[in-house]
Structures are given as C-alpha cells and as structure tokens.
Amino acid sequence: MEFTNLLLECAEGIATVTVNRPDKLNALNRATVAELSACFSALAGDETVRVVLLTGAGEKAFVAGADISELADLRADQAERYALDGQRLMDLIENLGKPVIALVNGFALGGGCELAMACTMRLAAESARLGLPETGLGLIPGFGGTQRLARLVGRGRAQELVLTGDMVSADRALGMGLVNRVVPGEELAQAGREMASALAAKSMLTLRLALRSVGEGLQMAQSGGCGLEASLFGVAAASQDAREGCTAFLGKRKPEFKDR
Ligand code: COA
Numbered sequence: 001m002e003f004t005n006l007l008l009e010c011a012e013g014i015a016t017v018t019v020n021r022p023d024k025l026n027a028l029n030r031a032t033v034a035e036l037s038a039c040f041s042a043l044a045g046d047e048t049v050r051v052v053l054l055t056g057a058g059e060k061a062f063v064a065g066a067d068i069s070e071l072a073d074l075r076a077d078q079a080e081r082y083a084l085d086g087q088r089l090m091d092l093i094e095n096l097g098k099p100v101i102a103l104v105n106g107f108a109l110g111g112g113c114e115l116a117m118a119c120t121m122r123l124a125a126e127s128a129r130l131g132l133p134e135t136g137l138g139l140i141p142g143f144g145g146t147q148r149l150a151r152l153v154g155r156g157r158a159q160e161l162v163l164t165g166d167m168v169s170a171d172r173a174l175g176m177g178l179v180n181r182v183v184p185g186e187e188l189a190q191a192g193r194e195m196a197s198a199l200a201a202k203s204m205l206t207l208r209l210a211l212r213s214v215g216e217g218l219q220m221a222q223s224g225g226c227g228l229e230a231s232l233f234g235v236a237a238a239s240q241d242a243r244e245g246c247t248a249f250l251g252k253r254k255p256e257f258k259d260r
Contacts, residue, residue, distance in 0.1 A: 022058030029067035063112030083142030090118035131167035203241035203257035
C-alpha cells in the first residue's frame with residue numbers, strides 16, 4: 001500500500017503506522033484521516049499482522065490535532081459529517097480485533113489525543129503533552145473525545161480537561177489513567193516493540209475474545225457484560241489454544257499457540 005501522509009512497515013507480525021506530516025506536527029487533514037481508514041481496514045484483514053504500533057513522525061508530535069486549516073468555515077451539516085468520518089476511524093481502530101499500541105512521542109492534542117485514546121494502550125515519552133484544546137478554538141472535541149476521555153479518566157477529570165483545554169504532562173496523564181506507561185523518549189520505540197512482541201506471541205483468538213469482552217462489555221450494564229464474558233470464556237476455554245496453554249503450563253514448557 002502506498003500513502004502520501006503515512007509510513008507503514010510490517011515485520012515479524014508487527015505493523016508500525018507512522019503519521020508523516022512532521023512540518024504540520026502530523027495534524028490530521030481529511031486526506032490523512034482517509035489514509036488511516038484505508039490502512040487500518042487493510043491491517044484488520046491481514047492475518048500476518050498480529051499487533052499494530054501507531055506513532056507520529058519527528059521528535060515533536062504524535063498528532064497535534066485535526067488540521068485547523070480545514071475547520072475554519074464549516075457549516076453545521078459539513079462539520080457533523082466531518083466528525084462522523086473521524087469517529088468512524090476511531091471506532092475502526094478501537095474495534096480492530098487486534099491490539100493497537102499508541103506510542104505518544106510528543107504532542108497528542110485534539111484529534112491526536114482522540115486517536116491515542118481509540119488505541120488499545122498508550123505508551124508515552126516523558127516529553128509528551130496530551131489534551132483536548134478545542135474550546136480554545138470555539139469548538140468541542142468531535143472524534144469521540146468527550147466520550148472516551150470520560151470513560152478512561154472519569155467524568156470530573158474529563159470535564160476539567162475538555163472545558164479548560166489544558167494540556168497535561170505525561171506523568172499527570174499516567175496518574176489519571178490516560179496513558180499506561182511513561183518512558184524516556186529514546187526508549188519509547190523499544191518499549192513499544194517489546195510490548196508488541198509479547199502480545200504477538202499470544203493466541204490471536206484469545207486476544208480478540210479479551211478485547212471483545214472489555215470493549216463490548218463496557219457498552220452494557222455490568223450484569224450484561226458479565227454474561228458476555230461468561231459466553232466468551234466458554235469460547236476461549238473450548239479452543240485448541242486453551243488446551244495447549246494449560247497443558248504447556250502443567251508440562252513446564254512454553255505454549256505454542258495456533259490461533260484456534
Ligand atoms: N492543524 C494545522 N496545523 C497545525 C496544527 C493543527 N492542529 N498544529 C500545528 N500545526 C502547524 C502550525 O500551524 C505550524 O505550521 P507553519 O510552520 O506552516 O506555520 C507547524 O504545525 C508547527 O507548529 P507551531 O505552532 O509553530 O509549533 P509550536 O511548537 O510553536 O507549538 C503546539 C506547538 C502544538 C502547541 C501548537 O502547534 C498548537 O497549539 N497546535 C494546535 C493544537 C490544537 O489546537 N489542536 C486541536 C485542533 S482541533
């Protein structure tokens with residue numbers, strides 16, 4: 001696949017997607033949103049890809065937001081369509097059926113923060129700054145940010161960040177659960193590769209079921225979510241990989257999963 005605003009590398013079951021507009025701090029223009037959608041759709045169907053890493057080009061930014069030059073003159077109906085297009089991309093990433101790890105290597109603002117939040121996990125460089133600054137532009141987040149942030153960090157902190165538009169440091173983001181880990185910038189790529197390799201060695205069937213249980217369960221009342229979990233636990237437990245995993249543990253050897 002050829003892209004103008006993305007780099008894509010695949011090796012050893014791990015795809016690395018890099019948003020590549022460093023002169024605009026990797027801001028998401030419409031063309032980049034369309035390319036990300038095409039890229040993630042292809043990665044979803046590619047069985048050789050087990051885990052995806054997502055990052056931004058350059059030293060300064062993961063993604064500094066939606067491209068503000070495309071936001072100045074939108075009518076309400078155009079803006080709503082724009083938001084729905086962005087939300088479809090975030091939903092695609094969130095529900096990819098395989099882990100997507102955001103490597104937040106700098107500013108993750110607005111649509112960039114929303115993109116990171118749609119990922120399965122977030123590893124951040126110490127220098128990263130995250131936030132939803134849309135109110136400073138007379139806007140509100142439109143790519144699912146008000147919803148995902150509240151689910152990740154709770155209503156009070158989400159309302160604080162959305163209303164003030166303040167950026168938070170990587171450490172504060174870690175403290176509130178907005179990112180999973182913080183590492184020195186020069187160690188971020190390696191930390192991402194290690195986490196991705198550890199996940200790639202697991203059964204894809206198991207990972208897919210676990211992602212469904214958490215993701216779909218969160219859309220339900222707890223009792224419904226537990227019902228879903230029990231049913232997916234049944235699918236997992238009856239799999240060849242569960243037999244292999246348990247037998248390998250009892251035999252004191254490493255399991256060899258077949259994704260079945
Ligand atoms: N959309 C479009 N262009 C953007 C952008 C965005 N979201 N964020 C940065 N850029 C562009 C700048 O316009 C500038 O382009 P230029 O060199 O052609 O003038 C370039 O990227 C570098 O950004 P600059 O502002 O000069 O860098 P900085 O280090 O001084 O500031 C930020 C960095 C992230 C604080 C600042 O760029 C910023 O506030 N960006 C907008 C963040 C935002 O509001 N995002 C939500 C959008 S809904």
